[in-house]
Amino acid sequence: MKGDVEARRFPKGVYIITSRSDDRRAGMTAAWVSRISATPAMMAVALHRASATEEVIRQSGWFVIHALPESHVELARSFGRGSSRDRDKFEGLNVTESSHGQPVLGAAAAYVECRVAGRQVVGDHHLLIGEIVDEAEFCAGETLRYRESLFGA
Numbered sequence: 001m002k003g004d005v006e007a008r009r010f011p012k013g014v015y016i017i018t019s020r021s022d023d024r025r026a027g028m029t030a031a032w033v034s035r036i037s038a039t040p041a042m043m044a045v046a047l048h049r050a051s052a053t054e055e056v057i058r059q060s061g062w063f064v065i066h067a068l069p070e071s072h073v074e075l076a077r078s079f080g081r082g083s084s085r086d087r088d089k090f091e092g093l094n095v096t097e098s099s100h101g102q103p104v105l106g107a108a109a110a111y112v113e114c115r116v117a118g119r120q121v122v123g124d125h126h127l128l129i130g131e132i133v134d135e136a137e138f139c140a141g142e143t144l145r146y147r148e149s150l151f152g153a
């Protein structure tokens, strides 16, 4: 299938994207994440059109991108499985709030909080462009990257 080489061989980080709108919060694992502008500082994430997180971001206008310590493979698997519509993926986790009231995972190595600055439908995904409005670093060390041996089918 086209894209298999990219999926297996191109280096990518593994991140958790979260968002909250009123009392609804959602989160998902994402590898299709990139910095796209230095000034202003902008990020882009590609989220599947059916994802609950994408829907909550559309309502809130905000999202948080978390980089994870290398050891948090299980957390990435958990946020990458099932829908936030059916399950509270945050249950039992240490969760605080960003400066604009968005969910921040205590397990993160670092995060950036983004305000949605643009959205584009691209195939079966929505490309969300976000301007970084806040950020924090919690711990040093290597952060989690995609490896087929960890996340492949």
Ligand SMILES: Cc1cc2nc3c(=O)[nH]c(=O)nc-3n(C[C@H](O)[C@H](O)[C@H](O)COP(=O)(O)O)c2cc1C
Binding pocket: 014, 026, 027, 028, 029, 030, 031, 032, 033, 046, 047, 048, 049, 050, 051, 052, 053, 054, 076, 077, 079, 080, 081, 082, 083, 084, 085, 125, 146, 151
């Ligand atoms: C390592 C990994 C990387 C992923 N990367 C993406 C991604 O970049 N974009 C995406 O839409 N889904 C990605 N997924 C799948 C979503 O995390 C998954 O569909 C999730 O259950 C959606 O949750 P939600 O419906 O609660 O938003 C990835 C999953 C894993 C395990």
